[in-house]
Amino acid sequence: MSVHFRLITLSAVIFTCFNLLAQLQVEVKDGAVAEYNMAVSPLAVLDGADAAKASEISSAVEKVLDITGYFKILDKKSFLEKPETAFKAVNFKAWLDVGANGLIKGTIKGKDEVELELAFFDVAKGKTLIQKKYSSKAALAKKSAYRFAAEVIKLLTGEEMNFMFSKIAFVEKTGEKYSLVVTNFDGSGRKELYSTSKTILLPEWSADGSKIFFTSHEKNNPNLYSYDMKSSQIKTVSAYEGLNVSASAYPDNKTIALCLSKDGNSEIYSLDTTTGELKRLTVNAEIDAAPSVSPNGKEIVFVSGRSGNPQIYKMSLEDLNKVERLTEQGNYNQDPEYSPDGTKVAFSGRDEKYQFDLFIIDLSSRQISRITQNQGKNESPTFSPDSKVIGFSSNRSGKSRLFLSNISGTRQIAVYSGQGEVLMPSWSPAETN
Amino acid sequence: MKQFFNFCAVAVFIFTVLCSCAGNPPKDERELAEKAFADAEIGKDCDREDYLAAEELLRQAREEINNKNYDKAKELFNAVKEKSDAIAKYYREHPDECMKKDNGNANGEDDGTIKEENVDSTDAADPSVDPKNPDMDFQVVHFEYNQYTVLEEDLPKIDLMAQWMMNFPERVVRIEGHADERGSNDYNLSLGEKRALEVKNKLIQAGIDGERIKIVSYGEELPVDPASNEEAWFKNRRAEFKREN
Incomplete structure (x- = not known):
C-alpha cells in the first residue's frame, strides 16, 4: 500500500518529506487526487474520564488533519475494531479492510486531571510511528491533542503547522x-x-x-x-x-x-x-x-x-x-x-x-x-x-x-x-x- | 378681421390653413409677464389664490399663442403681469406674514400645471422639495457601480440642497456615503467616503461654506435594501443628506 498525497507542485518541502518518510512510500502524481486515508479511532474512556471530553478530543484531531487537505478522514461507523483494544494488540488487518493508511488511537483517564495517551500507526507496515502521553488539567487536554496532530502532520508532510x-x-x-x-x-x-x-x-x-x-x-x-x-x-x-x-x-x-x-x-x-x-x-x-x-x-x-x-x-x-x-x-x-x-x-x-x-x-x-x-x-x-x-x-x-x-x-x-x-x-x- | 386673414394667407409663412392670427406674437408682453410671474413665486404661499390664478392665466396665454390668437394672448399676458406684480409687492411689504404662512398653506395638490424653468424640475409647490421649507425632505443621490460621480439625473437634488442651505444659513448637514455589498468592506468604506466628498464638493461649488458640511462613510454597512440584485445595489450606492443640527 502506497501513500498518496495530492500535490500541486513539487517543492523542496516535498523532497524533505521523502527523507522524513523513509518508512512510508510517497507517491507523487502531478495533479492527481489521492489522499492519505486516516482512521481516528474513538478514545478508550478509562478511570472515570468524561466521555464527552473524549469525543471532543478525537474530533479535534480529525478537524486539524482534515483542514490540511492532506487526509481523508474515514467514517467511524465503518470501523471493525473496538476503541478499547490495547495499542499492542491492534489488528492491522481490520484497519486495512476499512481502507486506512494510518490509524490514530488513544486512551483518556481522569476527570479533572487528565492523562491522554495517543498513538499513530502505519497500518500497512503494522508499525507504531508516534506514541505520546500527555498529563494536564482537563481544559488543556484538547491542546495536547493538537500537539499530537501537529506531530503527525510534520511526520507525514514535513510541514510545521501551528x-x-x-x-x-x-x-x-x-x-x-x-x-x-x-x-x-x-x-x-x-x-x-x-x-x-x-x-x-x-x-x-x-x-x-x-x-x-x-x-x-x-x-x-x-x-x-x-x-x-x-x-x-x-x-x-x-x-x-x-x-x-x-x-x-x-x-x-x-x-x-x-x-x-x-x-x-x-x-x-x-x-x-x-x-x-x-x-x-x-x-x-x-x-x-x-x-x-x-x-x-x-x-x-x-x-x-x-x-x-x-x-x-x-x-x-x-x-x-x-x-x-x-x-x-x-x-x-x-x-x-x-x-x-x-x-x-x-x-x-x-x-x-x-x-x-x-x-x-x-x-x-x-x-x-x-x-x-x-x-x-x-x-x-x-x-x-x-x-x-x-x-x-x-x-x-x-x-x-x-x-x-x-x-x-x-x-x-x-x-x-x-x-x-x-x-x-x-x-x-x-x-x- | 377679414383683411388681416387675407394678409396672412398670402404671406410666405408656414402657418397656413387654420390660422386665425392677429398680427405678431406679443413678445415683449410675454417676456414681462413670465419674468413677473417668476418673481411672484416668492410670495406664492402668501397669496396662493392669486398666484394660482396668475399661473392659470399664463397657461391660457401660452395656449392662445399656440392658437395664434395674439390679441387675446397679449391681453392675458398683461393680466398675468398685473397679478404677479401685485403678489410680489404684497410679499415685499409683508415678508413676515408670508414666511409664517409658508408651512400651513402649502400643499401638493396643484401638480401638473406649469413647468417652471427651474433646473431642478421638481414641483416647487410641494413642501417636501421646497428649499424655503425648513423641514424639506433631505435628498438621496445615487452612483454607478464603483464610481463616485453623482448620476446626472440626481444633480438637481444637490442644487436643491444647496438652495436649502442658502435659505437656512445656520444649519449644518451631514452627508453619509454608502456602497453596495459588492467588494470588500474596507474598499467600500473608501468608496463611500469618496461619494460623500464628491457631494460635499458640489455644495461648495454652489457657494456653501465647507464648514457647514460634515461627511461620514458607512461603506456597505447600512443598505436601504438588503437584497442581492441590481435594483437593490442601485438603491444602496448612495449619498444621503442628514441634519447635523
Missing part, C-alpha cells in the same frame, strides 16, 4: 447588532468582546496578539479603537475626521499602517501608536486603501484605484517610490493580506462571472492560484500564523459564515455556526491565550 494553537477574531452581525467575537481556530470557544448597534469593522490583531484593532461608528465617525485582551479595555487609537480604518500591525508591535481620509482622500499612513506620530505613505488622487504590512515590516501591499479600478499593489516602506502592481487580471481586486511567512499575498477578486473569489499570489513566481470558485461571495482572506490555512467569510450556504481552506483550496470547511453573519475574520498570531 494554526491549531491560534484564534480568529471576527465581526458577528445579528440583525442590527455588531459583535466583536473571538473563537478558537475551529470556531469553538466563542467569546464576545464588545457589541454595539453602531458598527464594528475590520478587526485586526496587534503583532503580539495582545490587542485587537477595530473601527466603529460609535461616535458617528469611523474611528479606530483597540481592545486589550488582558484588561478588556477599549482605547481610541485614531480619530481623525473621516476614515480611520484597516489597521495592519508592523512587527515592532507599536506601529500600524492604516487608511485615513483626513487629507481629502483615502490614503495610507503609518502611525506610531505610542507617540501618535503619523507618516503619510501614499499620495494619489484615487483611492488607496486596505494596507497589509509584510512580516518583516519592509513592505506593504494595498489596494489602489489609480489604474481606474481597484488593483493590488506592493510598496517598499524604505523607498516609497518603489511601487509595483501585483494583479493584472480582472478589474476588481481587493482585500490583500500578506502571509506571515512573507511568500504569498491572498486577495479577493471579482471573476468573469462577477463573483468574488479568493486568490493567492506567490510573490517569487508571481503566479496566481485560485482558492474558491462558484461558491457564493468569498471575502476577507486571513492567513493562519503558519501560513498553511486561510480563513475567510463566505455566503455560499446562505448567510455569511466563517470558512477555513488549505492553501491549495482543495479542502474548505465551515467552522462556526453562531446566530449571526460572520464578517471580516482576522487570524491571530501564534499562541495567544
Whole structure:
C-alpha cells in the first residue's frame, strides 16, 4: 500500500518529506487526487474520564488533519475494531479492510486531571510511528491533542503547522447588532468582546496578539479603537475626521499602517501608536486603501484605484517610490493580506462571472492560484500564523459564515455556526491565550 | 378681421390653413409677464389664490399663442403681469406674514400645471422639495457601480440642497456615503467616503461654506435594501443628506 498525497507542485518541502518518510512510500502524481486515508479511532474512556471530553478530543484531531487537505478522514461507523483494544494488540488487518493508511488511537483517564495517551500507526507496515502521553488539567487536554496532530502532520508532510494553537477574531452581525467575537481556530470557544448597534469593522490583531484593532461608528465617525485582551479595555487609537480604518500591525508591535481620509482622500499612513506620530505613505488622487504590512515590516501591499479600478499593489516602506502592481487580471481586486511567512499575498477578486473569489499570489513566481470558485461571495482572506490555512467569510450556504481552506483550496470547511453573519475574520498570531 | 386673414394667407409663412392670427406674437408682453410671474413665486404661499390664478392665466396665454390668437394672448399676458406684480409687492411689504404662512398653506395638490424653468424640475409647490421649507425632505443621490460621480439625473437634488442651505444659513448637514455589498468592506468604506466628498464638493461649488458640511462613510454597512440584485445595489450606492443640527 502506497501513500498518496495530492500535490500541486513539487517543492523542496516535498523532497524533505521523502527523507522524513523513509518508512512510508510517497507517491507523487502531478495533479492527481489521492489522499492519505486516516482512521481516528474513538478514545478508550478509562478511570472515570468524561466521555464527552473524549469525543471532543478525537474530533479535534480529525478537524486539524482534515483542514490540511492532506487526509481523508474515514467514517467511524465503518470501523471493525473496538476503541478499547490495547495499542499492542491492534489488528492491522481490520484497519486495512476499512481502507486506512494510518490509524490514530488513544486512551483518556481522569476527570479533572487528565492523562491522554495517543498513538499513530502505519497500518500497512503494522508499525507504531508516534506514541505520546500527555498529563494536564482537563481544559488543556484538547491542546495536547493538537500537539499530537501537529506531530503527525510534520511526520507525514514535513510541514510545521501551528494554526491549531491560534484564534480568529471576527465581526458577528445579528440583525442590527455588531459583535466583536473571538473563537478558537475551529470556531469553538466563542467569546464576545464588545457589541454595539453602531458598527464594528475590520478587526485586526496587534503583532503580539495582545490587542485587537477595530473601527466603529460609535461616535458617528469611523474611528479606530483597540481592545486589550488582558484588561478588556477599549482605547481610541485614531480619530481623525473621516476614515480611520484597516489597521495592519508592523512587527515592532507599536506601529500600524492604516487608511485615513483626513487629507481629502483615502490614503495610507503609518502611525506610531505610542507617540501618535503619523507618516503619510501614499499620495494619489484615487483611492488607496486596505494596507497589509509584510512580516518583516519592509513592505506593504494595498489596494489602489489609480489604474481606474481597484488593483493590488506592493510598496517598499524604505523607498516609497518603489511601487509595483501585483494583479493584472480582472478589474476588481481587493482585500490583500500578506502571509506571515512573507511568500504569498491572498486577495479577493471579482471573476468573469462577477463573483468574488479568493486568490493567492506567490510573490517569487508571481503566479496566481485560485482558492474558491462558484461558491457564493468569498471575502476577507486571513492567513493562519503558519501560513498553511486561510480563513475567510463566505455566503455560499446562505448567510455569511466563517470558512477555513488549505492553501491549495482543495479542502474548505465551515467552522462556526453562531446566530449571526460572520464578517471580516482576522487570524491571530501564534499562541495567544 | 377679414383683411388681416387675407394678409396672412398670402404671406410666405408656414402657418397656413387654420390660422386665425392677429398680427405678431406679443413678445415683449410675454417676456414681462413670465419674468413677473417668476418673481411672484416668492410670495406664492402668501397669496396662493392669486398666484394660482396668475399661473392659470399664463397657461391660457401660452395656449392662445399656440392658437395664434395674439390679441387675446397679449391681453392675458398683461393680466398675468398685473397679478404677479401685485403678489410680489404684497410679499415685499409683508415678508413676515408670508414666511409664517409658508408651512400651513402649502400643499401638493396643484401638480401638473406649469413647468417652471427651474433646473431642478421638481414641483416647487410641494413642501417636501421646497428649499424655503425648513423641514424639506433631505435628498438621496445615487452612483454607478464603483464610481463616485453623482448620476446626472440626481444633480438637481444637490442644487436643491444647496438652495436649502442658502435659505437656512445656520444649519449644518451631514452627508453619509454608502456602497453596495459588492467588494470588500474596507474598499467600500473608501468608496463611500469618496461619494460623500464628491457631494460635499458640489455644495461648495454652489457657494456653501465647507464648514457647514460634515461627511461620514458607512461603506456597505447600512443598505436601504438588503437584497442581492441590481435594483437593490442601485438603491444602496448612495449619498444621503442628514441634519447635523
